[in-house]
Amino acid sequence: MDLKQRLELAQMIVTSASGVVMSHFRKPIDVMTKPDESPVTIADQATERAIRLALEKHHPGEAICGEEFGQTGDARDMWIVDPIDGTRSFLTGLPLFGMLLGYVRDGAAQLGVINMPALQERYAGGHGLGATLNGTPIATSGCARLADARLFINEGDKLAAQEPEVFSRLIVAGSLRRLSADCYPHALVASGHADAVVDFDLQPYDYLPVSAVVEAAGGRMTDWQGKLLTINSGGRTLTAATPELLAELVALVN
Missing domain, CATH: 3.40.190.80 (D-Maltodextrin-Binding Protein; domain 2)
Known part of the structure; x- marks a missing residue:
């Protein structure tokens, strides 16, 4: 699978997993505290499981590193997952939390997806592929000062x-x-x-x-x-x- 196909798959996976996150958003939920004193919820864990299962289905044997369940596999190529980037925002009802999925080769990012499920915005980009918001090309401002x-x-x-x-x-x-x-x-x-x-x-x-x-x-x-x-x-x-x-x-x- 080439990089473009991987990026398309990554977008499909996080879009599908959005339903897991949103099923818990602004609803009563138990909060646990990790050793670094950051919060974690069942929503974080269930979302990462859903993303991992999808990656394992489409890319069996490839390494995955996630915030909640660590690294599985040891390979040159690796998927990297943050199921809820902004758990504090999620817990307080603020819709500015995201879902992050990236693909790393030799330690450097090759593609990434920033999915904002509560805003229904999906940012995606990869090396040599440009970047998009919900499929429409985007670019930085050009501000130089x-x-x-x-x-x-x-x-x-x-x-x-x-x-x-x-x-x-x-x-x-x-x-x-x-x-x-x-x-x-x-x-x-x-x-x-x-x-x-x-x-x-x-x-x-x-x-x-x-x-x-x-x-x-x-x-x-x-x-x-x-x-x-x-x-x-x-x-x-x-x-x-x-x-x-x-x-x-x-x-x-x-």
């Missing part, structure tokens, strides 16, 4: 506590700023509505599927040093509409 940028600051509470000097610079940067979290701000950069995202404390299943969509839309997504993201990158990321804007972000956070 931080002074003009519409900037999202993700995980602002953590940034303020752990990197106060960086946070103090970010909170006055750009032409417009929003505090946010999770995958949706990155999707907004890919579709040209926002220009940049500074993110913090992520895992590979958080950033690899997203990076594939952003890059396919013509943007850049790197670590804070401007290096391309791999499965071994740290959890600090920058997303920008253009290389010029990325360079300014790298200078700002460092």
Whole structure:
């Protein structure tokens, strides 16, 4: 199966699994706490199971790495899954949680899907394939100057506590700023509505599927040093509409 076929399959799988997520949304649900103190629900687990079953059906034997059930298999090619990116949003009835599915080769993302089931928006992209929103091509804004940028600051509470000097610079940067979290701000950069995202404390299943969509839309997504993201990158990321804007972000956070 070539990359285009894999991307089509990935979109089909997350669209089908949307029903699992939405069957629990805005309904009473038990919450458990993981060792890192992040919340997890039956919706997270059931959604990842549904995605894994579909992947195993269509790609038997290929490795899968998911947030809830870890890695199965050991291969050059691997699917990476975040069943609910934004469990806190999900728990509070906020419709800005997403479902992330990516395909990784030699540690680098080849394709990704950002599915926003409550918004009925599906962003998808892959290396050499371009990016789409519900099948319609999308592209980044082309913003090249931080002074003009519409900037999202993700995980602002953590940034303020752990990197106060960086946070103090970010909170006055750009032409417009929003505090946010999770995958949706990155999707907004890919579709040209926002220009940049500074993110913090992520895992590979958080950033690899997203990076594939952003890059396919013509943007850049790197670590804070401007290096391309791999499965071994740290959890600090920058997303920008253009290389010029990325360079300014790298200078700002460092």
